[in-house]
Amino acid sequence: MAQQAPASGNWSARVTRESSALDLETGVFTWQDPLKIAQSLKRSADASTRRKSPPFRSAMSMLVFYINRAGKNLDENQRRILEQAKAELRTLYRKD
Numbered sequence: 001m002a003q004q005a006p007a008s009g010n011w012s013a014r015v016t017r018e019s020s021a022l023d024l025e026t027g028v029f030t031w032q033d034p035l036k037i038a039q040s041l042k043r044s045a046d047a048s049t050r051r052k053s054p055p056f057r058s059a060m061s062m063l064v065f066y067i068n069r070a071g072k073n074l075d076e077n078q079r080r081i082l083e084q085a086k087a088e089l090r091t092l093y094r095k096d
Contacts, residue, residue: 038092
């Protein structure tokens with residue numbers, strides 16, 4: 001039997017809210033400070049016992065997932081902040 005699409009069109013919001021791998025702080029992707037976003041994602045990834053990937057990969061995957069799923073609805077300024085958060089995350093994990 002083929003899988004059905006989720007009943008709600010907001011499945012990506014649900015994934016972000018209820019990630020099975022990371023416990024995210026409320027509103028983390030709406031914050032205005034890229035370093036604060038990166039630090040929060042790092043804390044969540046480092047603390048998680050449910051993730052399947054290394055902490056850096058899990059944190060970066062969640063950030064990229066959010067950016068991609070928000071798509072054209074993401075404010076240009078917030079997109080810039082989240083892109084900067086990716087660079088901050090690389091620095092925190094020494095992946096430069």
